[in-house]
Structure formats: structure tokens, C-alpha cells
Amino acid sequence: MDHAAVAEEARSRPGTWVFAAVYASLASAASAVRRVPLAERMPSYGPAGAFEAYAVTTVEGPSLWVRSTGGGPYPPFPARMSVRIPVAGPDLGEVGVITVSVLPYCQTCGGPRGWDRVQPAEVILQEAAVVVDRWANPCGHDDVYADVLEEARRTPPAVDPETSRGRGHHPGDPSRAGAFQAAVELILQAATNQRGMHAKQAAALLRLHGHTEAADLVEAQLRAEHGHLSAKQSAHFLTVEGTARRSALSTTRQETHA
Ligand SMILES: [Zn+2]
Numbered sequence: 378m379d380h381a382a383v384a385e386e387a388r389s390r391p392g393t394w395v396f397a398a399v400y401a402s403l404a405s406a407a408s409a410v411r412r413v414p415l416a417e418r419m420p421s422y423g424p425a426g427a428f429e430a431y432a433v434t435t436v437e438g439p440s441l442w443v444r445s446t447g448g449g450p451y452p453p454f455p456a457r458m459s460v461r462i463p464v465a466g467p468d469l470g471e472v473g474v475i476t477v478s479v480l481p482y483c484q485t486c487g488g489p490r491g492w493d494r495v496q497p498a499e500v501i502l503q504e505a506a507v508v509v510d511r512w513a514n515p516c517g518h519d520d521v522y523a524d525v526l527e528e529a530r531r532t533p534p535a536v537d538p539e540t541s542r543g544r545g546h547h548p549g550d551p552s553r554a555g556a557f558q559a560a561v562e563l564i565l566q567a568a569t570n571q572r573g574m575h576a577k578q579a580a581a582l583l584r585l586h587g588h589t590e591a592a593d594l595v596e597a598q599l600r601a602e603h604g605h606l607s608a609k610q611s612a613h614f615l616t617v618e619g620t621a622r623r624s625a626l627s628t629t630r631q632e633t634h635a
Pocket residue numbers: 483484485486487488514516517518
């Protein structure tokens with residue numbers, strides 16, 4: 378891993394995400410994501426605050442991406458990317474267009490998808506004109522609609538049937554989680570694909586994606602529960618925490634205006 382060369386390249390293109398390295402384990406990638414912005418034991422990325430980092434697992438393994446903050450701030454990653462794609466197939470009914478939600482990372486290299494360059498395009502399906510979305514990924518890897526559809530099925534927009542059942546409200550609904558919405562979505566998506574996922578893994582995942590505060594809260598709760606906490610329970614906990622903070626905020630605002 379030549380971090381000096383990576384840092385130099387990233388500095389020459391501030392605000393642009395640059396591929397840095399593939400790690401042997403999720404934990405070591407998560408550690409790098411934490412240390413790059415601090416330039417901690419990674420002097421190439423100094424001074425502290427000069428770089429941002431994230432990691433995402435690709436076919437190659439946990440991949441670290443960095444960008445220089447020089448001239449920034451630059452737009453943060455969205456939690457998801459929603460696009461209209463053409464669909465056809467017996468299980469989807471007639472030919473048409475559906476809006477699907479996928480993660481904003483290239484599935485090949487882990488680089489940012491072209492979530493900020495989505496353009497409508499008119500295509501002809503079964504002799505009818507329909508509007509779908511097109512986007513170019515900065516890394517040059519093209520997304521194929523069939524793969525995007527398959528990915529959207531594999532990682533559906535977060536819904537937690539366990540916590541949303543009964544009681545007439547939906548604590549598992551990420552939109553209730555306020556500031557922790559993206560963190561809750563991440564956990565619920567991962568938990569959908571991984572049965573019996575533990576809160577410890579949820580915390581590692583959050584760190585990997587830069588949700589430091591949410592990761593700290595989950596770990597504190599994990600200690601309070603003496604290690605007995607599932608990933609889904611941690612998502613529920615963050616949702617309750619996020620909802621409570623939102624109400625606290627609105628109370629403060631009312632008091633200010635009173
Ligand atoms: Zn790519």
C-alpha cells in the first residue's frame with residue numbers, strides 16, 4: 378500500500394475520491410477509515426482534517442477510498458441513490474419503469490456512483506415512450522439496469538418487520554431516526570442479508586461508513602446490555618435515540634419562540 382502516492386494523487390484533485398487500498402479484513406479497513414482524517418499513524422494524510430475516507434466491501438475485499446478536503450467542504454455521500462429503471466419480466470408484470478434504491482457505491486470498485494449526475498432519458502419500451510434515468514460513474518464502470526435491479530432486490534430499502542409489527546407505530550422506520558437515519562438504514566440493510574447479525578458487527582459497519590457517533594452509541598448500549606444486543610435491536614435503539622433528539626430539538630425551538 379503506497380499511501381504517499383495515493384495522498385499525492387488525491388491532493389492534486391481535491392474533492393475527488395481516490396482509491397487507496399484493499400484490506401485483508403473489515404476491521405483493518407474500518408481502522409484506516411477512522412485514522413485517515415486524523416492522520417493517525419498515517420502521516421501521508423496529514424495534517425489532521427486534510428482527508429476524508431470511507432471503505433466498502435467489493436469483490437476484491439474491503440476497499441479504502443480517500444479524498445482531499447482542500448478547497449471544500451464537498452458534498453457528503455447520500456445514504457441511498459434512487460433511480461428509475463426499465464423493467465420487464467414475468468415476476469414484475471408488464472413492461473414498465475420502476476424506481477429502485479441502491480447504495481451510492483460502484484459495485485465493481487467501490488468508488489462513488491454517479492449519484493450527482495443522474496439524467497432523465499426517454500426510451501422506447503414495447504412501442505411506448507417512457508422516461509428512465511441514466512448516470513455515468515466517475516470510475517468508468519458502467520451500471521447495467523439488470524444488475525441494478527438485482528442489487529435493489531438484494532438490498533431493499535430498509536424496513537424492519539420485527540420492530541414495525543403491531544403497536545400502530547414503526548420504531549424500525551429509519552425516517553423516524555432523525556440524524557441517525559443513514560446509520561439505521563445501513564444496519565437494517567446489512568441485517569436483512571445476514572441473519573443473526575450482532576450489534577458488534579453493526580458498530581463496525583457504522584465505523585466503516587463514517588457514522589462515528591452512532592457507532593459510539595451502539596457500543597455504549599452494547600456494554601449496558603452486557604453484550605446481549607442484536608444488530609436489529611441496535612437499529613431500534615438508534616431510532617428511539619434519534620426520535621428523542623428530534624423532540625428535544627422541537628421543544629427547544631418552541632421555548633425559543635414562546
Ligand atoms: Zn467502479
